[in-house]
Amino acid sequence: MTRWQSVAALVVLGVGWGSTQPLGKIAASSGHPPFFLILGQLAVCVVVLGALTLVRGKGLVLSPRAIGFYGAVAVLGTLVPNLTFYISVYRLPAGIMSIVISTVPLMALPLNLALGADRFEGKRLLGLLLGLAGVAIIAAPGAGLYNAGMVAFLPVALIGPLFYALEGTFVARHGMAGMDPVQAMFGASLMGFLLCLPLVWLTGSWVSPLPGFGRPEAALVFSSALHALLYAGYVGLAAKAGAVFASQTSYIVTAAGLIWAMLLLGERFSPLIFLAVAVMLVGLTLVRPRAKAAIAA
16 A cells, blocks of 8 residues: 555544444434444444455354454453443533543553553653543533533443453453454454343343334444444554554544534534543553554655
8 A cells, every 4th residue: 555545544444433423322312222222233243244254255263262252352342332332422422422432542551551561651651641631621611511410421431442442452462363353353243242132131122123213223224334344444454554553543533523423413512622632632642652654655
């Protein structure tokens, strides 16, 4: 890939992923229980990623190590964070959720330091503090969370990024059991679907989406398929341009998420929210590890 092709792919991925937060809020407006929404999302991901896996001539790996990987990623990267997402996005603005999701690297740094998988640097500690300051600004009076009830759900929204950081740490330490990322996520999505089925039954969350299929249900299907395709594109970009270059999508996701929230949902944000975004993005720049990515000129 040339540099401009890589940059164009980065922008497309970021803008596309940024839309999934407001689409998720539209899906949650259906009033369907969170576990039902998660089950529907996983069903779409299984179909899309399964088709991609078959087209690429791959199969589902069923070794003990692979099954352990599927279970860990399904719980850490799907069931828990998606549950807290749907609980939170029903009550918080989608734009705020787009900002919150960018805290994953801030969560990952102390985890990796505690495990001895990363080294301490003063500038990265400063980045972590700036990230926390950004969250504090969001919770400040007049920033856009209009009542104490909304502020109370901000910690719930932060559970998702924490579990994404745990998932990333797990994958970094244990690998993907010899699978490529698309193949691995297909198995993890299938495992998540199988784990979610009894949860839907036990919580009485099952509803038939067909009789009342409308805008919220369409948003769920579209955002789930979009996420699966964008994930495959992210993997391809990381392979071509390097993981550090590809990780810069998070900056675009945050900005695009705010714009999509304004366009799709009519959300408006105070100057304090944009200050919080600026502070957090500076913090993310300091926290991220430095590495060279080879991209053709």
